[in-house]
Amino acid sequence: MPVPMPRSGEPLPDPGSVALREELLRLREEARHLRARATGRSVVAQAQGILRERYALADAESAFALLQRASQRSNVKLRILAGAVLSVPRPEERERLWFPRRVRRPEPRLTFASARDIEPGNRGHVLRAVLSQTLTVVGSGMGNVQTTDHGRGGLRMEEHIGLPQDFVDFFGHVGDDGTSCALAAHDVAPVTVPDVATHPVFTEPARQAILRAGSRACHSVPLTPAPGVCVGMVSAHFAETIREPTPAQAEALAVVGTEAGRWLSWYDRTVVLDALEYLHALARTQSGARVRRR
Structure with a gap:
């Protein structure tokens, strides 16, 4: 060149x-x-x-x-x-249908997203809406969405914005510990990291990968179809240290987490x-x- x-x-x-x-x-x-x-x-x-x-x-x-x-x-x-x-x-031997007794449910409504922006049953549209709404609520331009990886366990990166490719590569798949999103998935509860540089949740390689990406703080919200069940995670990243979300922000993020969790569960059980x-x-x-x- x-x-x-x-x-x-x-x-x-x-x-x-x-x-x-x-x-x-x-x-x-x-x-x-x-x-x-x-x-x-x-x-x-x-x-x-x-x-x-x-x-x-x-x-x-x-x-x-x-x-x-x-x-x-x-x-x-x-x-x-x-x-x-x-x-x-696996389906029953010689059974014509794989799921003969399955009960179909209607697609859950997402109150935080405009219906005209989401094609019915479109997983990518929903995940992007989840990320967009989360970043709007907390006022950030960096974030990502993960879903549970049924094959390997842990969380798999699905959507991201404002984060460099090295970050996406490093966190393309995360296991059961060493990150704030892993902790939020384990506890099925939001996790706020006010300062990535000093928080004990991270392994050192994970900490350095986040700091190199220009993120100094983060907030992770589990996507939960039911209490105690996590099917994914949405995380916002910040260039400066932060405090815990306000009550209004926490309430809005809880709506995103619950509705998105129910939608993803419906998708797995239907589509x-x-x-x-x-x-x-x-x-x-x-x-x-x-x-x-x-």
Whole structure:
């Protein structure tokens, strides 16, 4: 890549340092894609194996093709659908329906979001609305939304704004401790960190990753469909130290956490199970056949 010419009076750039910086950025980007692909492939590969055995499919490629078709038809991410195959009890032998006794519920209403901004059943729209409303309530421009990772446990990053890519990479998946969001998920209660630099909840690598991102404080709110149940997390980050939210802010954030939690629970029990039901019906007709991707 050519190096821009310096303006008159500016020192010449060190070609070695420019090239090294560009190569480092390229390697980071490559590593980022490889990590994302490896994580997604692990879950999908496990689901392929289950489907191939369960429906006597010709090969793993056929299992992937069926997953892909069900994902596209239902507008459910392939990773989420594959994770459901791993976590949901298998259908009864020779049963035409996977969930014959399932009771369907209407989509929950979100009072904090405009209906015109959210397509019915659209998970991405809802998660972005959750993040937007949270940041509006607390007056911040940095934040992220995570959901529970049914395949690996812990929390998986879903949406973010105002945070650098290194932060997103580091916290793409978090375990059961070492962060404020992990603590909030464990206790199923909001957690405020007034000063990241001194708070004991963080491991040192996590602390440094947050500080490098320009965040000095944060507030995490669990997404809870029922008392004691956490299905996700929304966190706001701040460039300066903060105090606890005001009572009005806490009340508004509680509404977001409860309504979003109920919606995500409904999505898993309705949209995702609909996708599994379609996958089951499709796979039952393909025993022994080779299925190709569309």
